[in-house]
Amino acid sequence: MKQKQLVDSPYEKKGDIIVQNKSRRKFFTQAAGLASIAAFAAACDKDDNNMSGAVDLGTGDFGILNYAYALEQLEAAFYTQVVATPYSGMNAVETSFMTDIRDHEIAHREFFKAALGTMAIKALEVDFSTITFTSRDSVLATAKAFEDLGVTAYNGAGYLIKDANYLLLAGKIVSVEARHAALIRELIAANSFLGDSVDSNSVNLSRTPDEVLAIAGTYIKTKINASNLPKG
Amino acid sequence: MNIITILEDIEKVDGEVYERLSPRRKAMKEFFSFGSKAALTAIPLGLGAMLNKAYGQTVPAGVINVLQYALTLEHFEYRFYERGATLAPIPAGAEKTAIEAIRDSEKKHVDFLKLVITGAGATPVAEKANYDFTAMGTFPTVFTSYATFLAVAQVLEDTGVRAYKGRAGELLGQKVYLTAALGIHAVEARHAAKIRYMRRLNGQAPTMKPWITGGNDTGIAAANGNYGGTIPESNVNQAGVIITNIAGVGGNISVNAATEAFDEPLTAAEVLALVAPFGVS
Numbered sequence: 376m377k378q379k380q381l382v383d384s385p386y387e388k389k390g391d392i393i394v395q396n397k398s399r400r401k402f403f404t405q406a407a408g409l410a411s412i413a414a415f416a417a418a419c420d421k422d423d424n425n426m427s428g429a430v431d432l433g434t435g436d437f438g439i440l441n442y443a444y445a446l447e448q449l450e451a452a453f454y455t456q457v458v459a460t461p462y463s464g465m466n467a468v469e470t471s472f473m474t475d476i477r478d479h480e481i482a483h484r485e486f487f488k489a490a491l492g493t494m495a496i497k498a499l500e501v502d503f504s505t506i507t508f509t510s511r512d513s514v515l516a517t518a519k520a521f522e523d524l525g526v527t528a529y530n531g532a533g534y535l536i537k538d539a540n541y542l543l544l545a546g547k548i549v550s551v552e553a554r555h556a557a558l559i560r561e562l563i564a565a566n567s568f569l570g571d572s573v574d575s576n577s578v579n580l581s582r583t584p585d586e587v588l589a590i591a592g593t594y595i596k597t598k599i600n601a602s603n604l605p606k607g
Numbered sequence: 608m609n610i611i612t613i614l615e616d617i618e619k620v621d622g623e624v625y626e627r628l629s630p631r632r633k634a635m636k637e638f639f640s641f642g643s644k645a646a647l648t649a650i651p652l653g654l655g656a657m658l659n660k661a662y663g664q665t666v667p668a669g670v671i672n673v674l675q676y677a678l679t680l681e682h683f684e685y686r687f688y689e690r691g692a693t694l695a696p697i698p699a700g701a702e703k704t705a706i707e708a709i710r711d712s713e714k715k716h717v718d719f720l721k722l723v724i725t726g727a728g729a730t731p732v733a734e735k736a737n738y739d740f741t742a743m744g745t746f747p748t749v750f751t752s753y754a755t756f757l758a759v760a761q762v763l764e765d766t767g768v769r770a771y772k773g774r775a776g777e778l779l780g781q782k783v784y785l786t787a788a789l790g791i792h793a794v795e796a797r798h799a800a801k802i803r804y805m806r807r808l809n810g811q812a813p814t815m816k817p818w819i820t821g822g823n824d825t826g827i828a829a830a831n832g833n834y835g836g837t838i839p840e841s842n843v844n845q846a847g848v849i850i851t852n853i854a855g856v857g858g859n860i861s862v863n864a865a866t867e868a869f870d871e872p873l874t875a876a877e878v879l880a881l882v883a884p885f886g887v888s
Binding site: 458472479481526534537540550553554555579 | 701704705708711712713715716718719768771772775776779780781782785786787789790791792793794795796797798799800801804816817818845846847848850853854855856860861864865867868869870871872
């Protein structure tokens with residue numbers, strides 16, 4: 376906490392003044408210096424679970440991977456519950472689809488956990504109290520929200536990734552999330568595989584980490600601190 | 608993507624961004640604030656060009672190259688559906704509606720990429736005058752058999768997903784261009800899932816899943832290459848993590864689930880070799 380305060384206060388106080396009064400070149404130089412100090416400080420207090428017990432996703436590419444890991448934890452927990460307590464009227468085909476998706480999400484979650492190693496955030500506590508698992512409508516609506524959210528999350532964070540190998544891994548996963556999203560949408564209504572998931576150019580929407588976590592937060596009890604993620 | 612967000616982000620590091628872009632800052636802000644819908648669609652419309660002009664930079668040739676590659680493939684995909692919707696014996700109703708929706712989606716990608724490329728200061732590649740949708744006789748019934756048409760559609764969509772994925776790394780850190788490419792990539796995956804599900808529902812491929820299982824799961828041997836490559840769809844090793852060693856529910860993750868859970872890339876050379884028989888280059 377001490378390190379954070381030391382770094383944060385001058386950054387915030389001086390930020391505007393620098394932008395307004397000094398040359399752009401000088402601003403960039405100083406901002407870069409401060410950013411690296413901030414990154415160092417964030418790395419130091421990563422395990423502290425500061426900010427009133429919030430889990431810190433961390434910085435840089437590991438931060439983005441932890442962000443993805445958090446979302447995959449949410450999805451895996453959801454589908455595990457869906458398969459364990461099927462909604463009324465779940466037929467054999469739907470059961471096999473839900474089981475497939477559950478396994479995909481577990482694979483994603485465990486992949487990130489293994490890849491992150493000691494940098495991985497802890498297991499998150501979910502809150503599914505708003506979901507009626509006995510209701511097909513409730514489950515599919517939630518599944519649609521999660522899958523569409525996941526796609527916008529990966530798409531919106533892609534440019535923040537610095538290492539091409541990590542970007543490729545994110546790309547390998549996001550298209551599978553998009554396949555899930557399309558299928559879930561079709562289970563709800565025929566020919567809704569695109570719907571409001573795309574803009575007028577038929578390009579999938581994207582969201583910033585803050586936007587995504589604000590939505591996902593409804594279903595995650597553990598507080599998440601995303602403030603150290605790259606800002607682009 | 609939201610142009611206001613982009614401009615605000617730039618403003619954080621360069622307070623004079625609006626002045627650089629236009630001396631009439633107020634007009635600029637009003638233009639982009641003209642309803643969120645308009646702002647969302649307006650992003651590619653010369654944004655790249657405006658920023659480049661403002662900062663005296665050019666878009667890297669590598670970025671342009673990827674965009675032209677994407678446009679080359681989208682030209683072909685659009686014509687495939689445009690011709691197919693007219694010629695192929697697609698049942699009227701929901702299936703016809705789906706094919707027309709995908710056709711329209713591909714057309715939007717073509718138009719979008721043309722704008723992005725133009726905005727980036729380059730000339731969009733022209734579409735080919737003719738394509739060979741039979742792939743030099745490999746699919747002679749592509750527009751006379753609905754089953755063949757849908758099977759080829761599935762192969763093309765899955766290949767499109769792999770094509771975008773394979774070149775994402777060349778757009779590393781490019782907020783506008785990478786986000787746009789990823790946005791199209793996801794839509795191609797949605798198309799692929801839909802086509803696959805259609806084939807299952809209409810009985811042409813009764814066990815087909817919306818995701819790629821094992822490798823070439825299309826039932827068409829001629830498409831083996833579309834699911835192979837340097838990193839084949841059958842891959843279960845992700846960055847050193849063997850996915851089939853992961854504990855699932857009641858046992859390890861199966862080979863099927865492990866291959867389904869990760870789509871794999873194709874290199875540009877691999878894709879261009881696969882589409883060459885269709886007259887795409």
